[in-house]
Structure formats: C-alpha cells, structure tokens
Amino acid sequence: MNVEVKQIEELMSQARKVMKNSYSPYSKFPVGxxxxxxxxxxxxxxxxxxxxxGVTNCAERSAIFTAVSTGYRPGFIKAIAVAGDTETFLSPCSVCRQVMVEFCKPDTPVYLTRKDGEIFTTTLEELVPFAFEKLDM
Structure with a gap:
C-alpha cells in the first residue's frame, strides 16, 4: 500500500496524541x-x-472495532500506527495481530514508535508470517 510520508507522520502524531485518553490505572502503560x-x-x-x-482491550483493537462499528469490513485498513512511551519499538500483541489479520491485507504497513519518536515500518505479514486466516471445515 502506498502511504505518503506526511500521512505516516500524521497517523503517528494522532496515535501519540490519543494516548492521553488511555484508561490504564493498573499497568500505568498508556498506548495509542x-x-x-x-x-x-x-x-x-x-x-x-x-x-x-483478560477483558482489557488494546489500543489497536479499540481503533479497529470503532471503525468496524461504523460499517467498515475486512480489507479497509490502509495503514496502522502504534505509539507508546517505550525504549524499544512498541509492537502489537498477538491478539491484536490476529484481529489485524482479519481486517488488513498482508502488505498493510504497520508503523511502530518509541519514546524518542523514531518510526519503524513493518507489514502485517512480517508481524504474522504464518497467520491463521480461515476456518478449514
């Protein structure tokens, strides 16, 4: 997918900005x-x-589920950015990765950041190389 640098920076800026709305009283680990x-x-x-x-919801799933609740369906995600105040790049958990497999294409860019603001680019396929994609009945 072709995502412009300006769009990547804006997406990450929004992910960082929304972190302030995190409800994380137990872990004290806000993610946007x-x-x-x-x-x-x-x-x-x-x-x-x-x-x-066990009933905590991650930032990635919150964003995806909000979009789905407005009518979007699989394949609608052009890119996704994840932000946290960490020393290393903050990667989606395995549950979020599986939800991303449901709603993203394998080549969907995933942008990760760390507290210094550097952005790392990967794809869903790189994050989930052997994705569980369908039920074989």
Whole structure:
C-alpha cells in the first residue's frame, strides 16, 4: 500500500496524541493507535484496562472495532500506527495481530514508535508470517 510520508507522520502524531485518553490505572502503560482507511478516514484507539486483565482491550483493537462499528469490513485498513512511551519499538500483541489479520491485507504497513519518536515500518505479514486466516471445515 502506498502511504505518503506526511500521512505516516500524521497517523503517528494522532496515535501519540490519543494516548492521553488511555484508561490504564493498573499497568500505568498508556498506548495509542491510529489507523488510516482505504478512503483516507482516521480512527484512533487507546488501551482500556479492567481489573480483570483478560477483558482489557488494546489500543489497536479499540481503533479497529470503532471503525468496524461504523460499517467498515475486512480489507479497509490502509495503514496502522502504534505509539507508546517505550525504549524499544512498541509492537502489537498477538491478539491484536490476529484481529489485524482479519481486517488488513498482508502488505498493510504497520508503523511502530518509541519514546524518542523514531518510526519503524513493518507489514502485517512480517508481524504474522504464518497467520491463521480461515476456518478449514
């Protein structure tokens, strides 16, 4: 997918900005995500924790689920950015990666950042090389 540098920077800026809305009283680890749709709409999300960590929702899934709730369907994501204040690049968890497999194409760019602001570019296929993509019945 062709994403312009300006779009990448804006997407990451929105992911960083939305981090302030994170509800992370237990981990104290705010995460923000922003996704760009194929029709150039942007949806953001944050991690939302619960005292029962199993029902916590990550930023990436929050952004994807918000877009899906407005009518988007698989293949709608042009790019996704993930931001956190970490020393290393903050990568999506495995649950988020599987949700991304459902709604992104394998070549969808995934932009990761760390606290110094540097952006690392990868793809969904690189993050999930042996993706579980369909049910074989």
């Amino acid at each position: 995500a922003a996704l760009l749709t194929v029709d150039n709409q942007v949806f953001t999300g944050v991690n939302i924790e619960n005292v029962s960590f």
